[in-house]
Amino acid sequence: MDKELLAAGERIRSRMPSEMSQRTLADLAGMKPDALSRGLNGQRGFSSMELARIADVLGVELYWLVTGEQDPRRVRIAARHSWDVDRGVRANPGRARDEALLEQVAAAYNAAFPAGPPPSRQLPEIPADLRAELGEDFVENFGEVVETRLGVDVIRLPRITTSYSLTIGTRGIVMLATTSNWFWSNWSLAHELAHLALGHHGGSAEPGEGDERPADDYAAQLLLPEKLVEQENWHEMDERGLARFLWQTGVSTKALKKRLAVLRIQPSTEVASALKQSTPALIRAHATGDRMIGDRRYVTLRQQASSARELPSLLVEALQRRVEQGAISPEYLAWALDVPVDEIDFPEPDDAGESTAVYQQALESRPSQTALGDWLATNGLPAQ
Structure with a gap:
């Protein structure tokens, strides 16, 4: 048998x-x-x-x-949902508009890694443990640290309406919208890491609005752990001290205000008033050579980093290799580098009649039922 x-x-x-x-x-x-x-x-x-x-x-x-x-090319997606005031529910109204970009990302990974991308690390379910793995001052280069220490890819793309986390096989990927508001980007990254850590991509149904609150709680504990917040003297803190704290933790005035309320901390009158300001304005007002913030140039550098289109080097290098091998269309690499396809060098077919189909292929698709039947037959499960 x-x-x-x-x-x-x-x-x-x-x-x-x-x-x-x-x-x-x-x-x-x-x-x-x-x-x-x-x-x-x-x-x-x-x-x-x-x-x-x-x-x-x-x-x-x-x-x-x-x-x-598990299918090494299986794609699972979770999205950050906003609150729909009229309906009283969390919703993702931009999903239809984002679908093409999500498909493009999945297609690029499948072209780069035909057997599936390398796995990410298993993320801890406890925020404090993840914070320990990220190390001190991780917020300064949050995306880079996530990639190097966790093996989770971070993609920044313009025109995407919200943040997403994906798993392709066992590879974790976070997609963020480009924005000059680095603090929003930081919170979104923490929120999507929470979806990955809490296993919201592992069920039979796509993660939904019921996973949003746990992800928000995880993000709050990752970026603003209780011990870190409570060690500050909020009763005597001034506006300058608040600006320093926001810069160090990489969060917004709105996020901090909510966190203080959850922890039942009543800040000084000056801080309570300052928390009503926009985050960029507050920090720029105190970015004047302060030893904790530096000058405004450092604020601008954070803005530029979070607003620039960026794809992981792991993906781009894999696409480069596959193009050089003549295995995939150069259009994949052109998309990843955001350049015209004419700028991509790739091997031309030889005179012996090497097929040029590889350069015109559409987005890679899954095997047909016939191909699957053939696969079953060669693996001890003959088609009837």
């Missing part, structure tokens, strides 16, 4: 609800009960269409059902 056939049967059994009978599953999957029973017991192989229907019925990934492993 084939072990792989038995393993596929066991995976199907493991995801059948306790109240679901084999006959019910067979009916829903369009199979005869005897055929399903023999398949579950390793006495026959499932066809590709049978497995696809079973996967739909059980709400599982077809790739996992076939191989027992």
Whole structure:
């Protein structure tokens, strides 16, 4: 009896609800009960269409059902939701507009890493533990630190309406909108890291508004941990001290005001008044050579860093290699570098008639049902 056939049967059994009978599953999957029973017991192989229907019925990934492993190219997305005052719910009204960019990012990763991108580190579920991994003063170069220490890619793109976190296989990716408000960018990055750390990409349904509050709480504890906030003398702090604290923690006046309220800390009258100001105005007013902030040039550098389009070097270098090998269209690299495709050097087909199709291919797609059937046949699960 084939072990792989038995393993596929066991995976199907493991995801059948306790109240679901084999006959019910067979009916829903369009199979005869005897055929399903023999398949579950390793006495026959499932066809590709049978497995696809079973996967739909059980709400599982077809790739996992076939191989027992997570799809290295599977894309899971979580978005930062804003509060819809009229409806009284969190919403992401710009998702439809962002879809093309999300698809472009996924296509670039799949072109760069056909077997799936390298995995990220498992992020700790406790914010204090993640803060310890990021190290002291991580806010100054938050995105770079996240990439080097956690193996989570940070992408900054213009025209995207909100922040997103993605997993492609086991690689964590955070997409941020370019903005001069570095403090908004910092909070969004912390919020999306929370989605990754709390496993909001691991279920059968796309992460939704119910995951937003836990992500916000995680971000607050990561950027403004209770111990850090409470060690300040808020009753005697002046406006200059507030500006220094905001600069060091990389958060906004609005975020800090909420955090103080949660921790039941009543600041001085001067601080309470200053918290009504915009963050850039408050910090610039005190960025005059202060040893903790420096001059306004440092403020401008933070603004430039958070407002510049940026893709991870890991992705760009992989695309470069694949283009040089003639394996993918140079348009992927042109998009990543944000340059005309004419500026990209790539090998021309030789006189022997090397195919040029690779240079005209559209976004890479998943295998067809026929290809999947062939794959099943070569792996001990023959199509019927």
